Amino acid sequence: MRKVLMALLLLPLMATAQTVTSPNGNVEVKFSLDNGRPTYEMTYKGKAVVKPSHLGLELVKTKHASKGMEETDLMDGFTVTDTQTSTFDETWKPVWGQTATIRNHYNEMAVTLNQPASKRNIVIRFRVYDDGMGLRYEFPQQNELNYFVIKEEHTQFAMAGDHTAWWIPGDYDTQEYETVESKLSEIRGLMKDAITPNSSQTPFSPTGVQTALQMKTADGLYINIHEAACVNYATMHLNLDDKAMVFESWLTPDAQGTKGYIQTPFNTPWRTVLVSDDARDMLSSNLILNLNEPCALDDVSWIRPIKYCGVWWELIVGRNTWSYTNEYPSVRLGVTDYKNSKPNGTHGANNENVKKYIDFAAANGLDEVLVEGWNEGWEDWAGHSKFDVFDFVTPYPDFDIKMLNDYAHSKGVKLMMHHETSSSVMNYERWMDKAYKLMNQYGYDAVKSGYVGDIIPRGEHHYSQTMNNHYLHAVKEAAKHHIMVNAHEATRPTGLCRTYPNLVGNESARGTEYEAFGGSRPDHTVVLPFTRLQGGPMDYTPGIFETKLDTWSSNPSYVHTTLVGQLALYLVMYSPLQMAADLPEHYEKYMDAFQFIKDVAVDWDDSKYIEAEPGDYITVARKAKGTDNWFVGGKCDENGHKAVVKLDFLDKGRKYECTIYADAKDADYETNPKAYAITKKTVKKGDTLKITEARGGGFAVSLMAK
């Protein structure tokens, strides 16, 4: 009887819905309690984007429950005790980025909920932008909620239809899958084939997918679900109820299957939904960066965009090796006598070869030279769950670390450090400080780190709370040493580069290396900007000119773009860190095309997305930082594309020297990838460029202000 009475008393509160709209009114988010369960819905220009969806967290019941009491979920039984709304409008300057300034303009609603049964209060905060919204859970410090353990977060995203989605399989350990384009209802049937082999992988559900998830509705809305500011929290996946078309958050577990250890006060990452009826808005959105905290570093003078080449592609392709010797069945750091071992003759990171790259970088204005395989341990680094796999400080006998750095510096070039951890994370943390100090000693200012294989601590996953904390720990410690970080195989970014701009790059998706492992589909790079790049830049390592690998190695793979398509990636795949990944001797055969890589900027005052359709094509124009020069790039899928670029972004009354790097008429990524045409002309604001992109091709344009 008392229960019924309680329900009746709560009825008025449950019925109350609170609404917040975006500054221009296009996006509206409504919050309500559904029988005590937090619920939200979202519309765009009146159309349903997220239908009424529940929010809440399920807690581990028995763990750390004091006094033997069972833990109470933060799922239902709530009443609204307070609602605060506010408006925020600020323009900030990123240390590096696609634009010189970024406007952060939103309307906010913070709903305070009380759960009488547990005497606990939580806050659900919504920030509503013209191009989407973010929501997060906040747990103030309070006597009844100091520590808790998450069993699962149950944030729902109820879709209004069977949308088209560009998805990759949900997985706790890899993001290196090809994107599948399908209806939501088709995910289950396509999942098995979508899960291709990887050195560490843990798929978890036949309808589990990763974020950022790009969708398109039947009536032309583009919807993108991701997260922002994932700090001290597990990475979110989405699991689809493919009858109701409801996505629900699915966090990455730790070795015990639990999903997060929380101490209050604490805020979860933002759960973000981008929406627009124009695909270009997906690419130009700054919503995720805006939902991250401002820069946490006092001094950012040492952070700089980087164009680099390096000893990498020849290793990936298999012509040379990371390892130094084949003499031993296995090696041990500090025990194996490398100096007296027989070199295998294929070690890539040798003095002579590295000097060749340094010379090439110096001659062509590249900032740095990455050298992989410089340090002891590569003979048996992968697949053995080897704890003491690398020490990050001991060079191979044929890599003279002092001489090579001195040589590079004498030519105005820096070496880029490489820390492959083999996912032996406890070992990396033991060596991290010494490794960063070594970098300082020899003048390295950037490190490419790697997390190939299963994680140690064993049972942990690449995207668990502990590992996410590790990646950020590495970035913060690096900042103390004025070191930039480019972490491969780490968790997918969520805009943390705003707060820690020394995180200049991540991989976290299928990079160019897969072109040497059988290839990626031509549409890959016109999907990634909609998905992977939402959270931050990717070190995609483009620039492969000799796309048929069997012309210079025994690798039968080929790159699934034209040569010009590779040039386009320097613009389409935004990153402050861009590699010219091919071998110097390959570039030297096509120096007219390489001129574009020399010219193109890696930091921008402005960016204009001109054309875009997920999986089909992207065309973007960018204004080089601190100059009046523009660069335009277009990339397309296997169907080709006819790009139309109206030059209305140029300065009025000014002339520009325009160099167009286009696919030749008969170019084709499969049959004729290296056919290109370079044309020059003078253009002005209002002119239009019409450029045909070949199958798997693209184009690149430089516009130098006269």
Place this chain on the structure above:
Amino acid sequence: MRKVLMALLLLPLMATAQTVTSPNGNVEVKFSLDNGRPTYEMTYKGKAVVKPSHLGLELVKTKHASKGMEETDLMDGFTVTDTQTSTFDETWKPVWGQTATIRNHYNEMAVTLNQPASKRNIVIRFRVYDDGMGLRYEFPQQNELNYFVIKEEHTQFAMAGDHTAWWIPGDYDTQEYETVESKLSEIRGLMKDAITPNSSQTPFSPTGVQTALQMKTADGLYINIHEAACVNYATMHLNLDDKAMVFESWLTPDAQGTKGYIQTPFNTPWRTVLVSDDARDMLSSNLILNLNEPCALDDVSWIRPIKYCGVWWELIVGRNTWSYTNEYPSVRLGVTDYKNSKPNGTHGANNENVKKYIDFAAANGLDEVLVEGWNEGWEDWAGHSKFDVFDFVTPYPDFDIKMLNDYAHSKGVKLMMHHETSSSVMNYERWMDKAYKLMNQYGYDAVKSGYVGDIIPRGEHHYSQTMNNHYLHAVKEAAKHHIMVNAHEATRPTGLCRTYPNLVGNESARGTEYEAFGGSRPDHTVVLPFTRLQGGPMDYTPGIFETKLDTWSSNPSYVHTTLVGQLALYLVMYSPLQMAADLPEHYEKYMDAFQFIKDVAVDWDDSKYIEAEPGDYITVARKAKGTDNWFVGGKCDENGHKAVVKLDFLDKGRKYECTIYADAKDADYETNPKAYAITKKTVKKGDTLKITEARGGGFAVSLMAK
């Protein structure tokens, strides 16, 4: 048909048994193949100690098996390809110990086994001493055996009868149980009650027990099973088949349930069986130390035995606190503003209190003062699986680290550092180098570390391979900083202090703190020397004079010995690190008795076990290092004991000033614990001391050469 033929062909080899005997012939170990399964047995003076028992390792089948092939167990299918025997006799000097020199004298047999199915070779090595034997598995580096993952080690110890055993429950996370004395057949029935609560505990089997396991046979043989040199390997438990009376090794698993990642060449720890018909030989055995590698440190000049007091017992008893403030529901390092928080008024590690201990140490010849609770984070350090729980470098506002160290040093005393990790091991490793450097900066030379609560990385156990590697990592890194380590709650020692003599102590058993948590039985300290102390010294922290805690605190517990029984522990519980654990003001009431703690040595040129029976009594005489002085101690259980000490170890013709600290006639650990009598006389070689030990009592004697 082929199978039968193979079996027939192998028959001659299977039948071959190889035997190795101890130098004096008392111990004999026989190896044979039982249908391809390695098998050993062991006798003492012709009596069965270990009946025929199988040896072997079961491997994880699917993990890291290359090319999809299933892994082959290293259990059977073996043939003997080589047998090598040899003799070793060497005398070495420990850096500290019970004797000035240690003789390492054994006969060895190494049997090389080939497993034709896998083309793998392993070696089983036996070292047979007059007081027992050790065996280990060795895996040479070979093409067919480079890496493997252990599912379980199946080393059997088949007992010849239903022996009496002194056992504690097998557990992956705690050793802090009271010993149960029972027949082997009674273990199962007694297990449930034996598992008392602990802050982290994972019992695994109703017949699983820990080593060192002390047993006694019906015909008077003492048998002890343990391990030596546990390096890069999980700690072994013993699981009893209580029908066949066969113990089998049961390793501690990692978070995924696997038990060891091995890279060859590799040797397992030694599996040891001590045996004698004299219980005293169990205590004087050096077999486990001898099976460890020689000292690995070039410079040991900085390692020294230590007598210390400190801010500890008052915290354990509950009169003061480790924490500084009660103001916050929880705290965060680097965020919580301790300086402006309200002190709780009970913080023990405050300047004034620490100076009191320093003064006491200086006045009484104690070397160091331990201070627990000196650093930020104690407000919510336990039970929350808190990753960033301590930083090991930030003192509380009322602990002036520089002033206090300077003050101590000015009086010839050092402070002892305290690193409670709360088992957040990844966090400790992040801070370890900075923490050791801080110690160097302020002149600390020893650290007590602690591992209370469940391990982070979560799912790992206190005694897993990864954690064992961590403890040794901490010791090795400490050595680089000339720091001695005394690790509490770490894995039970296996003689590694021979190789790393800066590992001056461990807890790894139920220490004196339990006397404040309800108490330990009086026989506890006449069991531990037979069990826990086999692998190395224990920081038992004796010396509690005010045994009834309610006389000075609100703690209702009492110490289950007499005051004199506490004095006896400085001899019976050998350790190069001895605490005078009670409060200075308590000692000041009994300075005549405290004189023994002042006088007693902590390092020895010789030790003579005079009387011993597990769980009943131990009497030992020790000669102080570099002197002609002897100290004798006797401890007994709840039944009292009449000790007879024949002084035949004294120098002939020399006189000794003998001070006897004995229980008073009416002393009793429960009713009259502080009644003692101190008598002095002059003695000479050949004299006999007859001393009555009270219930739960003991005695202590100093013999100063005139």
